[in-house]
Amino acid sequence: MSAWRGISAIFYATFLCLSSHLVQAWDYERHRLINDLALDTLPQSFPRFVLTAENRERIRFLAGEPDRWRNTRDRALRHLNNPDHYFDVEYLAQYELKTETLSHFRYRFVEQMAAARARLKLELPEGNTDHLKGHPGFMPWSINEHYLKLVSSFSYLQVFKTMGTQEEIANAQANVVYRMGILSHFVGDAAQPLHTTEHFNGWTGENPKGYTTSRRFHSWVDGGFFKATSDPDRAAITKQLNPAALLMRPASRDLASGQFQAVIDYILEQHRLVEPLYQLDKTGKLSKETPAAGRQFLHQQLAAGSQMLGNLWFTAWKEAPPDRFLQVYLAQRKLKEE
Numbered sequence: 001m002s003a004w005r006g007i008s009a010i011f012y013a014t015f016l017c018l019s020s021h022l023v024q025a026w027d028y029e030r031h032r033l034i035n036d037l038a039l040d041t042l043p044q045s046f047p048r049f050v051l052t053a054e055n056r057e058r059i060r061f062l063a064g065e066p067d068r069w070r071n072t073r074d075r076a077l078r079h080l081n082n083p084d085h086y087f088d089v090e091y092l093a094q095y096e097l098k099t100e101t102l103s104h105f106r107y108r109f110v111e112q113m114a115a116a117r118a119r120l121k122l123e124l125p126e127g128n129t130d131h132l133k134g135h136p137g138f139m140p141w142s143i144n145e146h147y148l149k150l151v152s153s154f155s156y157l158q159v160f161k162t163m164g165t166q167e168e169i170a171n172a173q174a175n176v177v178y179r180m181g182i183l184s185h186f187v188g189d190a191a192q193p194l195h196t197t198e199h200f201n202g203w204t205g206e207n208p209k210g211y212t213t214s215r216r217f218h219s220w221v222d223g224g225f226f227k228a229t230s231d232p233d234r235a236a237i238t239k240q241l242n243p244a245a246l247l248m249r250p251a252s253r254d255l256a257s258g259q260f261q262a263v264i265d266y267i268l269e270q271h272r273l274v275e276p277l278y279q280l281d282k283t284g285k286l287s288k289e290t291p292a293a294g295r296q297f298l299h300q301q302l303a304a305g306s307q308m309l310g311n312l313w314f315t316a317w318k319e320a321p322p323d324r325f326l327q328v329y330l331a332q333r334k335l336k337e338e
């Protein structure tokens, strides 16, 4: 090991120990792969401009964007962005909240937590400089809100296509591509089960089954394991994918807007795999020496992320209503021009 490698290894180990929830989900390569496979689930009828080589690459590049925001040391941005990447389901119990009764309104949820804190006299953990500790994270809200912004982009694109200028259409198309890319990151994160649990980087608290407490576990699952064995088997993942399909509309608009409920269900499915993942590690199946079952498990997770992402993109496109406000505005603009 060179001196530099040695120094960077020490730095890295220190960084891992200091960080709580600084861990990223899938590394950039895995996020890119999820996006690439999700693009393949889209039908031929999907807007053509999205599927050009240039825009496919832009969507793959954007897979890493919200993690790039995390690299900043600025606390206000970390406070805003970091909790969007995870949802530690176990934390709900201390607030006496249940997933079935969560408000899909982000700030309403914050109020629910604040009220519970006051009522139950919950103490916030020490060393909370970013004001991030002690709550579960906002991943379901993040995914749903980014989904709704994508719906909006499709809505105004439709109207610009018939009533806008070439420049407006090009700008609206660029925004669709950007929105697809930003949404993708959080959907990908959710497919990594460690982003749905308080045991996000080694088992915490009581540990009767003796699961790993290694602070390198998260990065091992994110990409370390694949780097140590070999890249994911694209064909094996593709076999698990179906053409993108419409997600159900919420039964009642009062209960949930957008796809909040589908997102919660998707996250809970991944959360159920937290313990099986630790079990795999404990039985040596997530190791370089005997990687087959571990690879199969992670292939399944990459497929889950790609499928959900394809479904959300497809549903956003199909369900987007024309932007009525913009229609009126552009009609008035046309009248003035005549």
Ligand SMILES: [Zn+2]
Pocket: 024, 025, 066, 067, 085, 185, 189
């Ligand atoms: Zn992330």
